[in-house]
């Protein structure tokens with residue numbers, strides 16, 4: 001369900017793509033990411049094979065652009 005207003009001082013835990021899809025357009029001023037290093041840390045937190053990385057990351061960037069406000073940082 002799409003959030004109408006953003007919760008304040010709350011950490012929303014989850015798959016970033018799923019969480020982002022529930023946020024309204026232009027509601028975020030800053031995005032800081034530390035995405036997986038493809039599969040070079042697969043023994044730590046799993047990972048994505050380098051051949052599939054762009055395909056895996058692009059839909060997330062689409063959501064980043066959608067939720068970012070005019071400030072776009």
Ligand SMILES: C[S@@+](CC[C@H](N)C(=O)[O-])C[C@H]1O[C@@H](n2cnc3c(N)ncnc32)[C@H](O)[C@@H]1O
Pocket residue numbers: 014015016017034035036037045
């Ligand atoms: C490079 S590490 C982040 C390291 C972190 N910045 C630190 O300083 O410890 C990438 C992290 O992204 C998480 N991750 C992978 N896929 C994700 C997704 N779809 N949504 C949210 N987090 C994800 C992994 O579990 C991993 O913890």
